[in-house]
Amino acid sequence: MFDPRDKQITDLETACTDFMETVQGLSAEQLLKSLGDWTPRDIAAHLIGWNRITLVGCSELREGVEPFYFYDGTNDYRKVNARFFEQFPSTDRDELLQEIASTKEALTAYLNTIPENEWELDTGIVHYRKDPATVARCVDSLIRDYRKHMQEIVDGT
Secondary structure (H helix, E strand, C coil): CCCCHHHHHHHHHHHHHHHHHHHHCCCHHHHCCCCCCCCHHHHHHHHHHHHHHHHHHHHHHHCCCCCHHHHHHHHCCHHHHHHHHHHCCCCCHHHHHHHHHHHHHHHHHHHCCCCHHHHCCCCCCECCCCCECCHHHHHHHHHHHHHHHHHHHHHHC
16 A cells, blocks of 8 residues: 555655745744644654654554554544644754654664564554554654755745
């Protein structure tokens, strides 16, 4: 259903790099410019948080445990994201980019330890959209999030 592990990890790295290059090109004013519901700064905080909890969520899935953040899925993760905005309050672009890079590195280092035969393993945990929750699905969601938010920033600046 999803690409193999190494391809998804490469796609995640590319999506993250593309996002970071987009944010690097923003002025201080553009970083804080409203794009509707949030600013590029907020999006950066969001992705820092999702890098971190995707690592935890993938580990939980491998143990057959529902990821702790699934409770907020039907709420479009509004509570989870609001916590990230508070947890990562910096408005310094370079600081935010460094945190994105370091959390992405920790995530990809972990993902590289997962055997290919566990990548799409169904451990019985069901995503709120009714499909099996797998490591591959979590990584796919994060890749799509990076791409979507990068385009949102490009379109809004």
